[in-house]
Amino acid sequence: MVQLRPRASRIPASAMVEEGQPPSEEEEEAEHGLLLGQPSSGAAAEPLEEEDEEGDDEFDDEAPEELTFASAQAEAREEERRVRESVRRDKTLLKEKRKRREELFIEQKKRKLLPDNILEKLTTAGPTNIKKPPGKLKEANLQKKKEEYEKGSDSQNAKERVQKVQFVGQNKSYVALRLKDQDLRDARQQAAKAFIQNSLYGPGTNRTTINKFLSLENKRLPVKKAAAQFLNNAWGTQKKQNAKRFKRRWMVRKMKTSKK
């Protein structure tokens, strides 16, 4: 059995409790004391006493600091304000940085584009999708130029196709081309063709080769005949060509030697 000793901590604990709202710095100790105050075992009491004794040693010379709630609150508010300020400053800095980058990008883009007046004309004209026939003479010239340009571009890259915009501008010294989403259109067309190919000739359709189809009759005749395309004429074309050339050369050589 451990003997109970009257603990000095009890009194300050109760004193703190009586005061009402204990100061923040001593809150922890008070709680500690409160918790330990309830159980009646003395084992826990000893280290607390020591702590208290140590703490008491420090504060023995002075009176414990009395912190009012108001001051503590004021400090807390200061703290919060400081944090808020710093966050705001960070945000503004970031915003400014982003703004500057945006402006830089816009400027770069502007440098890449055509001058403003031409762009305006293009957007107001809009894409016309009715291709007029090359009957009229003026437009015949235009059409020819467009075709020549298109042929030029076609020869460079056969896959890329450009969508033409109806001609704009008074002077006919250039042709404006606009790259529309021709790739999307091509992709859809390819998908459509693939769908038809798949549904007619794809897996699951009951298709057969022409040879088998035409040979069906031959199989049922009383005297069975060979298949319709029995000979594969495309077999060994290179070999046959080489043989022909060799034969010609051999004949010439033979003629020469026989003449001699």
Add this chain to the structure above:
Amino acid sequence: MGEFKVHRVRFFNYIPSGIRCVAYNNQSNRLAVSRTDGTVEIYNLSANYFQEKFFPGHESRATEALCWAKGQRLFSAGLNGEIIEYDLQALNIKYAVDAFGGPIWSMAVSPHGSQLLVGCEDGSVKLFQITPDKIQFERNFDRQKSRILSLSWHPSGTHVAAGSIDYISVFDVKSGSAVHKMLVDRQYMGVSKRKCIIWGVAFLSDGTVISVDSAGKVQFWDSATGTLVKNHLIANADVQSIAVSDQEDSFVVGTAEGTVFHFQLVSVTSNSSEKQWVRTKPFQHHTHDVRAVAHSPTALISGGTDTHLVIRPLMEKVEVKNYDAALRKITFPHRRLISCSKKRQLLLFQFTHHLELWRLGSTVATGKNGDTLPLSRDADHLLHLKTKGPENIICSCISPCGSWIAYSTTSRFFLYRLNYEHDNISLQRVSKMPAFLRSALQILFSEDSAKLFVASNQGSLHVIRLLEGSFKHLHTFQPQSGTVESMCLLAVSPDGNWLASSGTSAGVHVYNIKHLKLHCTVPSYNFPVTALAIAPNTNNLVIAHSDQQVFEYSIPDKQYTEWSRTIQKQGFHYLWLQRDTPITHISFHPKRPMHILLHDAYMFCIIDKSLPLPNDKTLLYNPLPPTNESDVIRRRTAHAFKISKIYKPLLFMDLLDERTLVAVERPLDDIIAQLPPPIKKKKFGT
């Protein structure tokens, strides 16, 4: 007649393209046929089924739908997403309107002819208004989940049936919303992994919707309740097309096996008023998929991947049971694709995207009648000329001396100069061709190869003088009055004075080239001209029409010749008039002015004007008389038409010199051997 050595040519690897869509116009009795290479051809069914016009194709224009609108306007739509209107007078494309829905799969004209409905890849059905000079987008209907593959208007114009993948929707035109959605079984009373594609729908006036799908079923739906009424399983493969007659008592469907079925509305018992649809006749005229069918008042028309166009008149609808009621199968082209240079024995073959130049082989052997002589030098493939660009070649020609080749596409005209040194040839292109030469319908060189005649699709005729590496435009004959009836044909006289051109409703015009003015006009005939030629020395113009009539007109005298009047009075032999295919080429013998050599796809004939004409009782197709027969019998049976059917099917036949003929054949088996795969047919015992 004389003895000839015949160059029998079979190395022209001509493959026609498959037929994709067929549209029949009732008012003018014309048929528009579109092929997989983008060509649209117009056949005149009342002019002996002659192909009178065609619009050359384009690589990107894969048409999926074709229809006639009010006022003889032809529209087509394809996988490039554009609706194209064709100008039948100027023979070019009026305009192309982008529907902005992706690839277009189907198109239908409203019964009144004023609205156009288009079914697109993204599932939208778009309504267009047909205005006098173009079409205008009106509105979209409700968008569906999958692509709209077939469309059909109700005869009153209030509802539209649209077939898609696995379901059919019925739309109300006024509101544009889908009234019913009928789900189609994937397989007849079974389950299948493959989606059921509704290839065709037809809307009848009593509210029945007929659908044909890829499971081989023909189904009848009631559009008021949206339920299935009747189900017919007719094939093991897809049923790909449907066409209903105007009276709505019969319709025709085409299957992927090549069979065409005729359904008719017959009464249940002989005196009851209740009727039902019964499958009456199967026709097997095709070997491959029948992708397009049409129903005219008297005939069933079908066309498919095997490139034949088959017109089957229905016996119960035909009034007069004569040869007109026979089956017509159009396989070979109705115009010339081969030109010949007689001096150098060269042949120029025209394909859709390239030209081939071949030199004929030669032989030194001789033999009797009917022998095959061995070649001492094989035929040589000299040149393979590919065209630039995606457009198809419209026409081509080689000059008689063999040093100029010219061909034309819709947007450009090409002229090449050929140089021959020893055994090599070199090609040089003449650049900067004038713009008015493009889209030429017919090109012809004069006999001395100094002049080039070009008939453009505007109707004008250009005369160009050819110089050593360049050309000079001499004159243009402006189009005369009269509508364009058919494609222009040209003929030039061997002495270079006269030029004849046909194609307008005004008749055949003859121009004087020396004085560059119109000389005379042959009176017009109500059938289009299929071949034209001017004889040497006598300058008689021989014209062959699509109803197998042959006229001879003397140009210096400006009137029909005596022989022509005699034969018109007597009339041609009935077997001559019953031939199926038109005469595509006429030529003459240089030393025998009484002979005319002409050919069609299945025979060639030498008309000897000095011999008596056959009447209906004599045998037209005289076999070669045996030599031991007496002279008297031979004289009795001899008549003017010497016909030989040894070489067929003939694409071209011409006289190279006095003793040599060249015959270009194209056996049907060689065409079939290069077609896409057909549906497998299971036969017992194989």
